[in-house]
Amino acid sequence: MTKRADALDALRGFAIITMILSGSIPFSGPASLPGWMYHAQLPPPTHTFNPNYPGITWVDLVFPFFLFSMGAAFPFALRKRIEQGASNFTIIFQAIKKGLLLVVFALFLQHSKPYAFSGNPESSHWLIALFGFVILFLIFYRYPEKFNSKLIIAVKILAGIIAIFFFSQLTYSKGSGFLLSRSDIIILVLANVALFGSIIWLFTKDNLLIRLSFLAFLLAFRITHNIEGSWTAWIWNLTPVPEIYKFYFLQYLFIVIPGTIVGDLIYKLINSNVNDKEPEKNVYAYLILLLSIFIIIWNLFGLYNRYLILNLTGTVLFLFLMFLIFSKTKSHLFMFYKSIFYWAAFWLLIGLSFESFEGGIKKDPSTLSYYLVTSGLAIFCLIAFSVVIDFFKKKKAINLLIENGQNPMIAYLSGSHIVMPILALTGLSSLLNYILINPWLGFLKGLTLTLLAALVTSLFTRNKIFWRS
Numbered sequence: 248m249t250k251r252a253d254a255l256d257a258l259r260g261f262a263i264i265t266m267i268l269s270g271s272i273p274f275s276g277p278a279s280l281p282g283w284m285y286h287a288q289l290p291p292p293t294h295t296f297n298p299n300y301p302g303i304t305w306v307d308l309v310f311p312f313f314l315f316s317m318g319a320a321f322p323f324a325l326r327k328r329i330e331q332g333a334s335n336f337t338i339i340f341q342a343i344k345k346g347l348l349l350v351v352f353a354l355f356l357q358h359s360k361p362y363a364f365s366g367n368p369e370s371s372h373w374l375i376a377l378f379g380f381v382i383l384f385l386i387f388y389r390y391p392e393k394f395n396s397k398l399i400i401a402v403k404i405l406a407g408i409i410a411i412f413f414f415s416q417l418t419y420s421k422g423s424g425f426l427l428s429r430s431d432i433i434i435l436v437l438a439n440v441a442l443f444g445s446i447i448w449l450f451t452k453d454n455l456l457i458r459l460s461f462l463a464f465l466l467a468f469r470i471t472h473n474i475e476g477s478w479t480a481w482i483w484n485l486t487p488v489p490e491i492y493k494f495y496f497l498q499y500l501f502i503v504i505p506g507t508i509v510g511d512l513i514y515k516l517i518n519s520n521v522n523d524k525e526p527e528k529n530v531y532a533y534l535i536l537l538l539s540i541f542i543i544i545w546n547l548f549g550l551y552n553r554y555l556i557l558n559l560t561g562t563v564l565f566l567f568l569m570f571l572i573f574s575k576t577k578s579h580l581f582m583f584y585k586s587i588f589y590w591a592a593f594w595l596l597i598g599l600s601f602e603s604f605e606g607g608i609k610k611d612p613s614t615l616s617y618y619l620v621t622s623g624l625a626i627f628c629l630i631a632f633s634v635v636i637d638f639f640k641k642k643k644a645i646n647l648l649i650e651n652g653q654n655p656m657i658a659y660l661s662g663s664h665i666v667m668p669i670l671a672l673t674g675l676s677s678l679l680n681y682i683l684i685n686p687w688l689g690f691l692k693g694l695t696l697t698l699l700a701a702l703v704t705s706l707f708t709r710n711k712i713f714w715r716s
Contacts, residue, residue, distance in 0.1 A: 254633035260652030262313035273689035301607025311621035318506025349438035427490035501618035595623025662700035
């Protein structure tokens with residue numbers, strides 16, 4: 248595996264790009280797509296939220312895949328600081344700082360989204376989105392080391408003050424002014440689990456059993472928080488600043504912590520300095536690649552259509568086939584695949600065992616099965632990317648994913664704050680609307696917007712322009 252862990256970047260980039268795509272495809276009207284193209288709990292044609300409707304689609308994988316990749320990155324970021332001599336106190340302080348900056352990102356991002364003002368944004372709303380991008384750029388741009396540190400801090404603070412004042416003067420569709428309650432929920436969840444997940448990893452980096460015990464406690468809270476008078480209910484509902492923190496958000500640690508385990512294994516592989524003298528046969532690599540992809544598709548098909556017995560039977564069969572293949576491999580890279588395959592199988596099978604719990608697997612409200620199944624599927628996706636990049640050496644084939652994964656903050660808003668405003672202000676978005684005459688042409692429009700957003704992020708990455716919290 249490459250020193251940069253390109254497969255992990257590819258997984259992160261894949262999550263962000265598909266997240267953009269899921270938000271760009273037609274949601275209503277003549278271009279409404281089949282149900283499996285949307286969140287399972289928002290079926291067409293009305294897209295009325297149905298919390299009792301079980302199942303998942305590919306759209307329901309994008310957020311957990313991103314969370315998983317974030318957790319897998321903790322060992323790299325935090326071990327680097329440890330090697331630089333940072334104390335636990337310093338690392339925790341930096342984690343708190345990062346969490347708060349992500350909250351700022353969530354607030355300013357949501358306050359500058361055109362659709363926060365109107366379902367049919369005007370030119371002024373698109374200009375506000377561009378203004379929001381500039382503000383966020385000033386705050387989160389990773390300035391070159393040659394820049395004066397005091398000047399950088401002054402610029403960031405000034406940009407924040409200007410943003411708060413500016414947004415406080417605006418009228419939104421749901422209330423006026425700058426509100427803590429108006430934030431991007433995805434980034435807000437990331438802020439919470441980034442803080443607590445990094446602290447958990449820091450104190451359990453050498454003890455996997457203790458790290459896993461946190462999941463046991465989370466499970467206990469999940470089961471007992473509805474019991475009136477229990478101390479777990481008190482902690483669950485203890486929310487000093489509900490706009491920023493809720494204990495419920497920490498349930499996504501069921502995805503982040505498995506990510507940290509795989510991240511540790513990736514870190515160990517990269518720093519092992521072992522080169523395989525005899526690489527595995529191509530046929531084994533092709534089989535692992537195809538089975539990894541097929542397991543993901545199979546579970547989406549089975550769980551969405553509620554073929555639960557068939558899905559479980561097929562999953563066990565495919566896992567057994569992968570086990571047989573790994574038993575014939577001996578290279579260092581494939582031993583790594585084997586080690587994370589065991590974790591993938593573990594989380595997936597445990598998740599499928601919990602499928603009937605809480606009314607079936609669902610993203611919203613998210614169920615225990617959802618966390619565990621998607622953790623397992625994220626590992627299979629990671630294996631697939633690694634086979635392409637590290638075994639077949641075809642990094643260029645998915646370089647767009649990698650470049651977006653290396654610059655996730657810009658990638659996340661490149662569509663809403665760069666591509667769409669430019670298209671709207673130039674009138675090009677109206678031309679794209681002409682193809683909304685049938686469902687799949689509407690999907691083509693969404694695909695076009697997503698590709699443009701990905702290319703914009705790639706341009707920033709290639710020019711070494713990164714955002715960091």
